[in-house]
Amino acid sequence: MRLRFVPSARRITASLSLLAIAVLTGGWSNSVLPVSGPQSTFDTQGPVARAQLDVFYVTVWVTLAIFVIVAGVLAYATFKFRVKDIDPNRPMPPQGHGNPLVELGLIAASIGALVIIAVPTLRAIWYTYDVPEEHRANAYEVNAIGLQWWFKFEYPLEQIEGAGPLVTGNELVIPAGRPVRINLRTTDVIHSFWVPKLGGKVDMIPNRGNHMWLQADNPGYFWGQCAEFCGESHAVMRFRVIALGAEDFAAWVEAQKQPARSVEAPAPGTPVATFASYDMTRKKRNAPGYSAEFDRDPMAAWTAFQFPDKDEDAALIARGRELFREKACVTCHAVRGHEGMGVTGPDLTHFGSRTTLAAGLLENTKEHLHRWIVHPNDVKPGNKMWMGIGTHTNVTMTGYLAWDGETKSYTGKRHIEVNDEEARALVEYLHSLK
Ligand code: HEC
Ligand SMILES: [Cu+2]
Numbered sequence: 487m488r489l490r491f492v493p494s495a496r497r498i499t500a501s502l503s504l505l506a507i508a509v510l511t512g513g514w515s516n517s518v519l520p521v522s523g524p525q526s527t528f529d530t531q532g533p534v535a536r537a538q539l540d541v542f543y544v545t546v547w548v549t550l551a552i553f554v555i556v557a558g559v560l561a562y563a564t565f566k567f568r569v570k571d572i573d574p575n576r577p578m579p580p581q582g583h584g585n586p587l588v589e590l591g592l593i594a595a596s597i598g599a600l601v602i603i604a605v606p607t608l609r610a611i612w613y614t615y616d617v618p619e620e621h622r623a624n625a626y627e628v629n630a631i632g633l634q635w636w637f638k639f640e641y642p643l644e645q646i647e648g649a650g651p652l653v654t655g656n657e658l659v660i661p662a663g664r665p666v667r668i669n670l671r672t673t674d675v676i677h678s679f680w681v682p683k684l685g686g687k688v689d690m691i692p693n694r695g696n697h698m699w700l701q702a703d704n705p706g707y708f709w710g711q712c713a714e715f716c717g718e719s720h721a722v723m724r725f726r727v728i729a730l731g732a733e734d735f736a737a738w739v740e741a742q743k744q745p746a747r748s749v750e751a752p753a754p755g756t757p758v759a760t761f762a763s764y765d766m767t768r769k770k771r772n773a774p775g776y777s778a779e780f781d782r783d784p785m786a787a788w789t790a791f792q793f794p795d796k797d798e799d800a801a802l803i804a805r806g807r808e809l810f811r812e813k814a815c816v817t818c819h820a821v822r823g824h825e826g827m828g829v830t831g832p833d834l835t836h837f838g839s840r841t842t843l844a845a846g847l848l849e850n851t852k853e854h855l856h857r858w859i860v861h862p863n864d865v866k867p868g869n870k871m872w873m874g875i876g877t878h879t880n881v882t883m884t885g886y887l888a889w890d891g892e893t894k895s896y897t898g899k900r901h902i903e904v905n906d907e908e909a910r911a912l913v914e915y916l917h918s919l920k
Contacts, residue, residue, distance in 0.1 A: 745823025
């Protein structure tokens with residue numbers, strides 16, 4: 487078989503020059519290469535991410551220049567000295583090695599290239615290490631804690647009487663236009679904190695206090711991701727960063743410091759409201775977690791989430807609150823002001839005001855929440871709500887799967903079973919927690 491590939495020289499030149507124009511003008515982020523997604527490091531939205539991208543570009547330009555020179559010389563030599571006639575009696579061409587001028591020149595050029603890369607790199611390492619001295623007074627501070635497989639955020643500057651610092655799960659709200667210093671901790675294995683458009687990645691290492699900083703130029707909604715393999719559900723260990731203007735941020739903090747919102751249960755005998763039902767069709771495990779509407783404007787979705795639903799069902803909410811206790815959800819989750827006191831799972835005090843579920847995996851809709859509560863393992867394989875927490879230690883919090891402490895193994899039965907009707911009540915309750 488003979489393959490014939492005759493590329494048209496004109497076509498190749500045209501494509502290469504198109505690519506070159508796109509790259510050189512920086513227009514590639516939206517046109518040629520698909521680099522403008524929600525986790526794009528090219529679409530930078532803050533000074534730390536910009537500093538990191540600058541280092542990338544310096545390295546790219548220097549190595550590209552080296553590539554062009556070396557490839558050019560190679561192409562020139564190949565064409566210029568190619569054998570034109572096959573003559574067995576042709577004498578050997580003159581051989582040469584050890585040209586001190588060329589060798590010294592190459593050493594000097596390599597050192598030059600390294601210095602050109604090293605200077606901006608070191609400067610960026612310095613700059614991104616911590617909030618610059620002159621901005622430190624204006625910096626906001628948060629603690630980010632990695633757990634298999636979600637993120638807990640503490641706000642040490644927002645103390646709540648009798649409860650310690652404000653705590654949220656999987657959504658970090660920060661003031662826009664201000665540097666934010668993030669103290670990075672982990673309770674189990676190594677995780678890594680990364681918000682591609684704002685900055686990262688810095689590891690969260692057991693027994694070691696790491697930190698980083700970032701700043702959002704403007705209010706916005708950003709995606710974050712654990713960037714260090716940390717077990718089964720590492721790929722779906724995500725989070726969100728929501729940057730708000732000064733006033734909105736202050737209002738958000740005030741609302742979050744409040745205990746969980748309570749909805750008065752209707753008096754017995756009151757006609758039961760018919761709540762808006764939703765359709766529970768089965769979805770594939772890797773079905774998209776977000777609606778097109780949400781993707782178009784996540785910030786609008788986030789804002790809308792801060793207010794109670796119009797068609798709340800008070801009776802169902804009251805039933806959900808009971809179930810939250812009966813089903814042992816309280817052992818792992820806290821709902822400050824209500825019954826839950828658990829600290830091993832995400833704090834759910836204001837869960838209804840979060841746009842995401844299961845560590846940023848799914849949009850926080852009633853359907854998704856329902857799926858999660860009935861069978862969390864269908865959504866996120868191996869998660870600790872399903873498997874239980876600390877099964878390898880002596881302090882065991884049994885999850886949905888029943889665990890036998892004697893034999894130290896799963897019994898194959900379910901410890902927590904939530905049926906469809908109960909899930910609807912729990913969904914209504916959790917969504918009322920604005
Ligand atoms: C064994 C401890 C445990 C029990 C019991 C438990 N959960 Fe969870 N829950 C977790 C953990 C851990 C996560 C985080 C899972 C992840 O994203 O990997 C979680 C996540 C959640 C979330 C999503 C929170 C977020 O910010 O993404 C909701 C909602 C939730 N649980 C509700 C419930 C309800 C309702 C019950 C009772 C029926 C319950 N949980 C019982 C440990 C538990
Ligand atoms: Cu992780």
